[in-house]
Amino acid sequence: MPPLLELVGITKRYPGIVANQDVSLAVQPGEIQALLGENGAGKSTLMKIVYGLARPDEGEIRWQGELVVENSPVLARKRGIGMVFQHFTLFETLTVAENIALGLEPGNAGSDLEGRIRELSRHYGLAVAPQAPVWSLSVGERQRVEIVRCLLQSPRLLIMDEPTSVLTPQEADGLFATLRRLAAEGCAVLYISHKLEEIQALCHAATVLRAGKVVARCDPTRETARSLAALMIGKAPPEIEHRPAESDGPVVLSVADLSLPSVDPHGTALKRVSFSLRAGEILGVAGVAGNGQRELLRALSGEDARAPAGAITLAGQPAGNLDPKRRRALGLAFVPEERLGRGAAPKLSLTLNALLTGKRQSLTRAGLIRQGAVERRATEIVRRFDVRTPGIQAEAGSLSGGNLQKFIVGRELYDGPKLLIAAHPTWGVDVGAATLIREEMLALRDRGGSVLLFSEELDELFLLSDRIAVMFHGMLSPPAPVRQLTPESVGLLMGGAGFEGGVGLAQAH
Amino acid sequence: MGDELSTAIAVIAATLRAGTPLVFAAIGELVAERAGVLNLGIEGMMLVGAVVGFMVAASTGLTPLGFVAAALAGMGAAAIYGALALNLMTNQVATGLALAIFGAGLAAFLGQSWVGIPLPGMALPFPETLRSIPVAGPILFGHDWLVYLSLLTVAGVAFFLHRTRGGLILRAVGENQESAHALGYPVLRIRWLATLFGGAMAGIGGGYLSLIYTPQWAENMTAGRGWIALALVVFATWRPWRVLLGAYVFGGVTILGLQIQAAGIAINSNLVAMTPYLATIIVLVLISRDATRIRLHTPASLARPFHPEA
């Protein structure tokens, strides 16, 4: 039997870079195959070629043994290919149900779509609220929608480009169960992830790309996470040692009894959130996406400046009602949830994106941009954080997901801020670069800076944080020193145990 | 008393008539913009529709045929825009402006020998017996075909956009073209259809001016209504019923101004001519202030060129 999908000698060039070079691979029905590679290795590009979003310069695609002459998303979908995109393809102003309906065949969308969405999302372990508009959702919730929409298409080949990058471990486990069942029914899966434990647990085979070329094929069940990492980046990344500290420095950020209704009727209201963060400390915020993290981030960054001035104190100043610019002037640096649109302007060059949040004094003079200084800064960020790009004039939107993330985090860390608030700072970043970013955050702390770290990844939180707090239904648990916590105890808190009315709320959800 | 009542009824009727060309032009533009196409050439499409409709109606004696011709002419003008802005990806703003100027010139050229020619009227849809019911008769049944058609169009567009799958797809294309493409929707074809619909509606709006409202052909007879239609769509935050309301505010203030002048009250006539534009925008800004709602209804891909492999 011919493979379901076969790629032969695919080459794709972009200005200044060869994204794929002579790549061949084959996928059998029922097989879950991993595609591994560091940031910018060409994984997403290859998948876009299969899905008809990019045209290869050379090479052939064969579907069930037959040469694919013409390709486009329409045709790919007709063949039964479904794709979960690294950068979600959702419509912000439409509701979850409308977004999902758009992903289905006309006849399939039919009556009681909402009921079906609810039922299936529960079945998959990926809760989504059909009536919520997508713009009000956090990235984790968006990722759930993107996945549920794709699964509802009942595809024959599933392409998943980092589907679990912002899911909690429990959600990811639910997804894996679903994928295994689909594979048992004969669906093939092409799976991209930087979480190597996932690859080992889930995939039957792996193809490793480096700089656009296939450098290895292996059976991931026979490898270790470290040996897989070594295949990807040439050497195993250094281990970060866990070194929690107890800080008695001055309080840099304090939030007192912050209650804030959500701007959106489907959002989560913040309920009496209180915590304080000292200089030289990393405070981790855990929680299932959609429990108010997005709202808290917006209130802290200044995007939502409705809070009473005194509810948030930043560097000793009441800051609840200040705009983002003033807060940055007080020493705040911020890595937002969405990298395209909030973290970076996709159509602007890296140089200009470096200017956007840099301390402007040194980058502008009398309102004019000091081109040389900005370019030096962009070059320095690219070098220090190992951003793979043809040059600093490249549009931010043309970078691979992980490389853009490195750039944004690098830009925020560049000045050595007093306080860094970071949401998923290692989202989609490969193992080597994740280590780099984590070391930089620890170094910031050791120099007396503070970090407020929002993450869905418990491993990351436990690795970096000195104290951890958990968000649940808009409430925040009192931060506890990491020594007193275990992943299990945090998991329980995430499920609502220990919160006022918690378990009941969780079940009603 | 009876006199005042009949004046009021006449004002209402005149308001609807003055608003109708705007309703057509703006609802067409609304559909185009919801699909992400910013066609600034409404004024040109209206004028081409007005002159072609007039020529056909005057030479055949058939006003309904005139409207069909007006719609087709508007579509033709929109097709020029589509070929340039959608296929060749010229800048939408510049192309629309060019279409506005080109359409006005073309219409003036075509209409040279048709100025001042009278037209046969068009029968009213409802019989005399209904129209002569006191008060309700003239308000409900007293208008011409096109007033009713415009209302049906607004209702139809509102229904289509928010209650049908086709409307959902159209909004999706205007909201995020890359995602729509990735989900397998033919972005260009949908934009073409929306553009043609916009052209047809602008053509009918123009035709209404030359075939019923005036009814005569005169150069530049749209007098900026194409531009106000454009503003209506934006200030009505892309919602059909608000467009209708805005158009009638415009019509009402226009008629009031005329009434005031007719009553011999001394007001600067330029001021009178200016007021409807100002009043319409003020009213629409006041009812559409909610920032969240604006964000929810603004087509995010508006005026962005689309290439399937970007």
Ligand SMILES: Nc1ncnc2c1ncn2[C@@H]1O[C@H](COP(=O)(O)OP(=O)(O)OP(=O)(O)O)[C@@H](O)[C@H]1O
């Ligand atoms: N549209 C584009 N224009 C120019 N260059 C591009 C474009 N898309 C991708 N590239 C380049 O191609 C290379 C491969 O990118 P790709 O997105 O496939 O990487 P990736 O393996 O998916 O990385 P990541 O793990 O960070 O998502 C990168 O160097 C990127 O800059």
Ligand SMILES: [Mg+2]
């Ligand atoms: Mg990628």
